[in-house]
Amino acid sequence: xxxxxxxxxxxxxxxxxxxxxxxxxxxxxxxxxxxxxxxxxxxxxxxxxxxxxxxxxxxxxxxxxxxxxxxxxxxxxxxxxxxxxxxxxxxxxxxxxxxxxxxxxxxxxxxxxxxxxxxxxxxxxxxxxxxxxxxxxxxxxxxxxxxxxxxxxxxxxxxxxxxxxxxxxxxxxxxxxxxxxxxxxxxxxxxxxxxxxxxxxxxxxxxxxxxxxxxxxxxxxxxxxxxxxxxxxxxxxxxxxxxxxxxxxxx
Amino acid sequence: xxxxxxxxxxxxxxxxxxxxxxxxxxxxxxxxxxxxxxxxxxxxxxxxxxxxxxxxxxxxxxxxxxxxxxxxxxxxxxxxxxxxxxxxxxxxxxxxxxxxxxxxxxxxxxxxxxxxxxxxxxxxxxxxxxxxxxxxxxxxxxxxxxxxxxxxxxxxxxxxxxxxxxxxxxxxxxxxxxxxxxxxxxxxxxxxxxxxxxxxxxxxxxxxxxxxxxxxxxxxxxxxxxxxxxxxxxxxxxxxxxxxxxxxxxxxxxxxxxxxxxxxxxxxxxxxxxxxxxxxxxxxxxxxxxxxxxxxxxxxxxxxxxxxxxxxxxxxxxxxxxxxxxxxxxxxxxxxxxx
Amino acid sequence: xxxxxxxxxxxxxxxxxxxxxxxxxxxxxxxxxxxxxxxxxxxxxxxxxxxxxxxxxxxxxxxxxxxxxxxxxxxxxxxxxxxxxxxxxxxxxxxxxxxxxxxxxxxxxxxxxxxxxxxxxxxxxxxxxxxxxxxxxxxxxxxxxxxxxxxxxxxxxxxxxxxxxxxxxxxxxxxxxxxxxxxxxxxxxxxxxxxxxxxxxxxxxxxxxxxxxxxxxxxxxxxxxxxxxxxxxxxxxxxxxxxxxxxxxxxxxxxxxxxxxxxxxxxxxxxxxxxxxxxxxxxxxxxxxx
Numbered sequence: 001x002x003x004x005x006x007x008x009x010x011x012x013x014x015x016x017x018x019x020x021x022x023x024x025x026x027x028x029x030x031x032x033x034x035x036x037x038x039x040x041x042x043x044x045x046x047x048x049x050x051x052x053x054x055x056x057x058x059x060x061x062x063x064x065x066x067x068x069x070x071x072x073x074x075x076x077x078x079x080x081x082x083x084x085x086x087x088x089x090x091x092x093x094x095x096x097x098x099x100x101x102x103x104x105x106x107x108x109x110x111x112x113x114x115x116x117x118x119x120x121x122x123x124x125x126x127x128x129x130x131x132x133x134x135x136x137x138x139x140x141x142x143x144x145x146x147x148x149x150x151x152x153x154x155x156x157x158x159x160x161x162x163x164x165x166x167x168x169x170x171x172x173x174x175x176x177x178x179x180x181x182x183x184x185x186x187x188x189x190x191x192x193x194x195x196x197x198x199x200x201x202x203x204x205x206x207x208x209x210x211x212x213x214x215x216x217x218x219x220x221x222x223x224x225x226x227x228x229x230x231x232x233x234x235x236x237x238x239x240x241x242x243x244x245x246x247x248x249x250x251x
Numbered sequence: 252x253x254x255x256x257x258x259x260x261x262x263x264x265x266x267x268x269x270x271x272x273x274x275x276x277x278x279x280x281x282x283x284x285x286x287x288x289x290x291x292x293x294x295x296x297x298x299x300x301x302x303x304x305x306x307x308x309x310x311x312x313x314x315x316x317x318x319x320x321x322x323x324x325x326x327x328x329x330x331x332x333x334x335x336x337x338x339x340x341x342x343x344x345x346x347x348x349x350x351x352x353x354x355x356x357x358x359x360x361x362x363x364x365x366x367x368x369x370x371x372x373x374x375x376x377x378x379x380x381x382x383x384x385x386x387x388x389x390x391x392x393x394x395x396x397x398x399x400x401x402x403x404x405x406x407x408x409x410x411x412x413x414x415x416x417x418x419x420x421x422x423x424x425x426x427x428x429x430x431x432x433x434x435x436x437x438x439x440x441x442x443x444x445x446x447x448x449x450x451x452x453x454x455x456x457x458x459x460x461x462x463x464x465x466x467x468x469x470x471x472x473x474x475x476x477x478x479x480x481x482x483x484x485x486x487x488x489x490x491x492x493x494x495x496x497x498x499x500x501x502x503x504x505x506x507x508x509x510x511x512x513x514x515x516x517x518x519x520x521x522x523x524x525x526x527x528x529x530x531x532x533x534x535x536x537x538x539x540x541x542x543x544x545x546x547x548x549x550x551x552x553x554x555x556x557x558x559x560x561x562x563x564x565x566x567x568x569x570x571x572x573x574x575x576x577x578x579x580x581x582x583x584x585x586x587x588x589x590x
Numbered sequence: 591x592x593x594x595x596x597x598x599x600x601x602x603x604x605x606x607x608x609x610x611x612x613x614x615x616x617x618x619x620x621x622x623x624x625x626x627x628x629x630x631x632x633x634x635x636x637x638x639x640x641x642x643x644x645x646x647x648x649x650x651x652x653x654x655x656x657x658x659x660x661x662x663x664x665x666x667x668x669x670x671x672x673x674x675x676x677x678x679x680x681x682x683x684x685x686x687x688x689x690x691x692x693x694x695x696x697x698x699x700x701x702x703x704x705x706x707x708x709x710x711x712x713x714x715x716x717x718x719x720x721x722x723x724x725x726x727x728x729x730x731x732x733x734x735x736x737x738x739x740x741x742x743x744x745x746x747x748x749x750x751x752x753x754x755x756x757x758x759x760x761x762x763x764x765x766x767x768x769x770x771x772x773x774x775x776x777x778x779x780x781x782x783x784x785x786x787x788x789x790x791x792x793x794x795x796x797x798x799x800x801x802x803x804x805x806x807x808x809x810x811x812x813x814x815x816x817x818x819x820x821x822x823x824x825x826x827x828x829x830x831x832x833x834x835x836x837x838x839x840x841x842x843x844x845x846x847x848x849x850x851x852x853x854x855x856x857x858x859x860x861x862x863x864x865x866x867x868x869x870x871x872x873x874x875x876x877x878x879x880x
Contacts, residue, residue, distance in 0.1 A: 308684045310687065546688060
């Protein structure tokens with residue numbers, strides 16, 4: 001049995017009387033795409049926040065590569081090798097794609113308080129930025145200012161920026177939200193390419209996308225794990241269908 | 252900061268050559284005026300680092316300009332230091348240190364508060380200089396001698412000579428420009444670019460942004476100190492007016508007039524404004540009225556400054572390749588995170 | 591310091607605090623509702639003082655002078671808003687600073703052209719030119735009480751207008767959501783012009799009131815502007831409560847600072863500001879930074 005890259009043990013988050021995340025214990029295998037799905041309000045984003053350090057759990061722990069990362073700040077979590085995308089795209093609109101990826105890659109340096117040597121000499125940073133752009137298919141847009149790109153392209157840039165930090169594990173929060181069919185297909189293809197060399201934990205509502213890229217799926221309902229299994233198992237599961245048909249489904 | 256485009260580089264070198272031969276062809280008055288312009292140019296250039304590149308609008312930058320002048324005066328009068336090799340580094344170093352300390356306080360605030368706090372800090376220094384006898388009160392202090400430039404007793408150059416002083420100032424200007432560009436091209440400069448464009452996102456990437464802003468504040472303060480040093484050495488006097496907010500305000504006008512976020516823009520702006528003031532003062536006693544109207548006109552009609560004019564545009568497309576910063580939007584951006 | 595001196599200085603502090611409150615609340619209203627930082631705010635204080643001086647000379651009566659000067663200041667505020675300030679809405683603060691800095695230069699020169707470089711005094715109206723005895727040795731000028739009372743009256747009126755009238759509601763709504771108010775059919779432009787003119791008139795009123803106790807001199811606007819900036823920074827931008835608390839605090843710090851540490855009198859205010867900022871960078875009542 002492969003050692004889990006990321007693991008949660010009894011992870012919980014309470015907001016007053018409400019348990020947004022309720023005793024979730026999951027293991028995420030290295031090199032796999034693990035989707036987390038569930039009806040609205042199931043606690044998926046909160047769960048992701050607990051993994052990335054945006055929120056501190058009320059109980060339980062998070063383990064990455066065998067070491068506890070519970071309660072670390074988002075920055076420290078990122079430095080351990082976990083990258084995360086947000087629902088709102090927030091790139092540097094006045095900078096070019098390359099410059100966006102550059103600053104993301106540069107953020108991994110221990111200190112940027114360096115005043116004398118030209119940054120452009122840092123071939124390692126440039127290479128990381130170029131690799132990220134290539135992987136995301138943004139090579140043609142390298143010198144284009146982000147403000148001039150479409151929403152979908154900016155989403156790709158956002159992903160490229162995360163890749164530029166060379167994480168091992170990527171957390172995606174609804175990467176396909178608000179996209180039309182063609183854009184979605186491009187992003188799904190991108191996610192597949194990324195999955196070749198990275199581990200992915202993905203929240204998504206687009207079921208076709210989920211079923212086509214995920215290796216394993218966890219269904220969260222009311223903050224607790226309803227079921228975890230392979231794509232086929234989840235598709236067939238009566239309990240999952242009941243949970244979805246009984247609750248609001250969002251497009 | 253983007254690299255200078257070829258046409259722009261050529262223009263700058265041409266301008267430098269012009270400045271280099273200028274004193275050989277004109278009378279003393281113009282050499283002195285040009286020196287004064289260069290002092291203001293260094294001062295404005297240092298402010299551009301803050302305003303144009305880091306989007307920190309300081310209304311108290313004159314604090315460092317004046318501080319350096321007073322430091323030089325005290326070094327001369329009370330410690331007997333006259334050598335350029337000691338007074339210059341000590342003055343600039345002292346100013347940088349003070350900038351670091353005051354900046355640590357000011358950087359805690361942002362936006363409007365920062366503008367007001369920097370103004371208040373400069374005013375504090377102004378009143379302190381004005382009210383303190385030891386600093387000469389409202390009359391200020393005289394600098395009895397120009398800094399000497401000797402090595403092993405041999406005089407390298409004589410700053411009492413106006414033309415020599417002119418070249419000294421020119422050297423300071425070129426050094427400031429190159430230093431500014433070096434800093435902006437470094438890893439530090441990349442972070443500054445990011446902070447200017449989207450500070451919350453920069454923080455989200457893990458950068459402790461206040462440290463970078465503080466460092467820039469200190470660097471800009473040090474360069475303003477250099478300007479103050481040259482200015483005080485030229486005038487032979489330093490008084491509270493060096494610290495006044497009109498000095499800060501004028502520098503801000505110059506930065507916008509020339510074109511902020513370019514470094515060379517403020518240099519152009521300094522020359523333009525000083526010529527304008529010189530001409531206006533010759534025409535009427537109430538020339539400040541026209542300067543006020545001029546400032547308003549610049550804000551309304553030429554907010555991106557001279558560097559953005561079509562003439563300058565043909566020297567290089569400034570936004571994309573011209574060595575400038577990504578421009579400051581005239582309209583205030585909606586709250587952070589706007590897509 | 592004995593009790594009666596302490597009382598006198600406290601009364602001075604309160605009176606100064608009230609004046610600062612008028613000026614600072616104008617500044618904070620204009621920023622909070624119009625989103626404009628107005629460096630020329632102090633110029634209206636100066637304009638008020640000079641109007642008081644000039645009209646008092648013409649009419650022989652300070653009350654008449656104030657009665658005439660207020661509407662004049664209001665109109666001037668309207669004019670400035672229409673001619674200059676309205677180009678600043680939604681523009682970056684840098685441009686607001688620059689344009690209003692240009693306004694200061696213009697106002698200062700206009701003042702010099704009209705009234706010259708001399709320092710002027712304004713006599714206290716005879717009816718108020720008396721002193722109230724506090725104890726056997728100390729008495730306190732009636733006029734200073736008058737200043738405080740007038741300020742309290744204005745502050746109360748302001749509170750009433752903002753919280754109890756339709757105009758005030760529109761002002762508060764316009765601050766929160768300009769577009770919505772426009773869509774509902776109200777002319778936000780007029781509202782903004784009104785608010786600016788009110789702010790200017792408030793400040794001018796403070797200038798008129800204080801003219802008899804401080805002199806009237808070129809450049810007086812800048813001094814009050816910077817102090818009112820300090821008040822607003824301490825109190826928190828956009829908050830009238832903050833302006834009040836900040837003004838009172840500065841009134842006390844400045845007055846007692848001058849008494850106890852005369853050599854560093856001007857510094858005490860800034861040192862206090864520094865201390866507040868170290869503790870709360872957004873001011874006492876300001877919104878927490880994101």
